Amino acid sequence: MLIGILQTGLAPDQLMGQMGDYPDMFQRLLAGHGFTFKTWRVLEGEFPPDVTAADGWLITGSKFGAYEDHAWIPPLEDFIRASYAAHVPMVGICFGHQIIAQAMGGKVEKFTKGWAVGATEYDFGGKTLRLNAWHQDQVVEKPEAAQVIGSNDFCSNAALLYDDRMFTVQPHPEFQPAFVDGLMKTRGKGLVPDPLLEAAEAKLAAPLDDQSMAGQIAAFFKQPRG
Template sequence: MIIGILQTGASPDALKPTMGDYPDFFERLLADRGLEFRRFTVMEMDFPSSVHDCDGWLITGSRFGAYEDHPFIKPLEAFIREAYAEHVPVVGICFGHQIIAQAMGGRVEKYKGGWSVGPTDYHFGSGPDAETITLNAWHQDQVVEKPEMAEVIASTDFCSNAGLLYDDRMFTVQPHPEFKKDFIEGLIKYRGPGLVPQATLDAATEKIDTPLGTTTMAERIADFFLSHQTRAAQRRA
């Protein structure tokens, strides 16, 4: 199954030589799970010619705000809506989560409550199926009003719409399963000062060694793509 990675942001220059860029993170996260990848730098207007150019799509994180006026925002929203209409599966992470919600009728804003940084407990599901997965966060923007058709599948006290599911077509989460400890440490050092309150950076540093549920989330993302492909094949049979 070929997944097109729609790159909407970039790793800091100080970290890129040793850790790679955002598409690299996702290819490592989802390696050996039956997926192949193509890359499109949509933030530089490098868009696929069709939503059917790949079997599914993954939208990365970004420093940009979904509500900001950048040339790629409107075309990306149109691409998202077309993929939804054509039943082509899409996964969105952080900015990807936000831009999908915005494209589908939700609202994203710079959250007045401030930033969420570092290892954070995300509560998935409810009742006997409830599961808490710890993942790295790095955001102030968040989805404050979800689209009508979206189901909330994950939340925290800080971020009520931390995970959204659009039937079997789109799966999005606010945290970064692709960000490991060393990259968050790098963001704290190179991107955080002057942007994120120092107290928030210090608190994240204190809990930086918290074990993460990276593998669990990688499995959920891969299963979302692969199960969609299986259902599509069954419909064609």
């Protein structure tokens, strides 16, 4: 099964040599599930020829806001809606979660209560999953077509399901602790309040449920569709 990665952001240059870019992280996360991958750098205007160019799509995280004025965002929203209409499965992570919600009629904004950073717990239907977070933007109004399947007190729309067509999550299952530590050092200082960075640093060794989320993503892509 070919998964097309729609790359909407870049890892910091200082971290890329050792840890790779976002598509590399997703390939590591989903290793062993039988997928092959191809990346389109949509943030540079590189788009697939059509929504059937892959068997499923994955939209990465990004430092950009879904609501910002960038030339590649409107065509990405068009692509999202076309994928939904064609029943080609799509997964969105962080920015991907947000841009899918926006394209489908939801609302994304810079959250007034600030940032979520580092190991964070989410309730998925009574099951607690701990995943790394790195975001201030949130889906503050979900689209009509979406069902909330994951949340916590800080982020009420942390995971959304659009029947069997789209599965999106706000946290970053692809971010390992070393990468979050690197983000705090390269992008966090002066951007994220120091107490939040200190709290996240204290939780760097906390066990994560990234492989549980990887299994959910893989199962979503592989489920039978008419």
